[in-house]
Amino acid sequence: MSGIGGVFRGTKNTGVGLATTLRAFLGKNITEQYPEYKHPVMPRFRGRHKLHLHANGLEKCVGCSLCAAACPADCIRVVADENTPDNRVSAGERYAQVYEINMSRCIFCGYCEMACPFDAITLGNDWELADLNRDQMIYTKDMLLADPPTNDEYGMDRRAPTRQGEGLDSATPVWLEETVAREGAQRRRSDRSRRA
Ligand code: SF4
Ligand code: SF4
Structure with a gap:
């Protein structure tokens, strides 16, 4: 049956x-007339990565390599260096001197975006990534850096409030100042306990 x-x-x-x-x-x-017409993607589509800047032009990435550790395809390479008074690149203590993503290995899972504590890297909507040369698929920091966010009508980067509103001359976002201070204190505490 x-x-x-x-x-x-x-x-x-x-x-x-x-x-x-x-x-x-x-x-x-x-029939879609590509490339003249590009079919719009959904807002949460995960495409080409972007490295973001603060409104004052400093890089959000502090070279912590958490994104590289979270990447299941092992396609992110970060080499960090210290910021100095003469060469301040990011708003933290360190910055990514080298930041590369091997796009030919990326599976667009978004783990790097989720792992980043500073919202420095996100996956954008650009999907035109094909290339004939494998070397060209290694995207460098210059290729990934996005334009700084534009200030809103009140002159504020609302995603990253600073202390400028309190009359202080600091364009560093409050949360980043606090994070850097907390990390510094933790590091000093662990240095002291190692020496003891
Ligand atoms: S999207 Fe996934 S595979 Fe691609 S770089 Fe980020 S963590 Fe790695
Ligand atoms: S993108 Fe984010 S997680 Fe990756 S190194 Fe920079 S700050 Fe760290």
């Missing part, structure tokens, strides 16, 4: 499949 039922189900499913094919065959053709 189950054998006959299976035959009926199979025939019915084949009929449904053929009807779908016939509908598409007789329906109106849809």
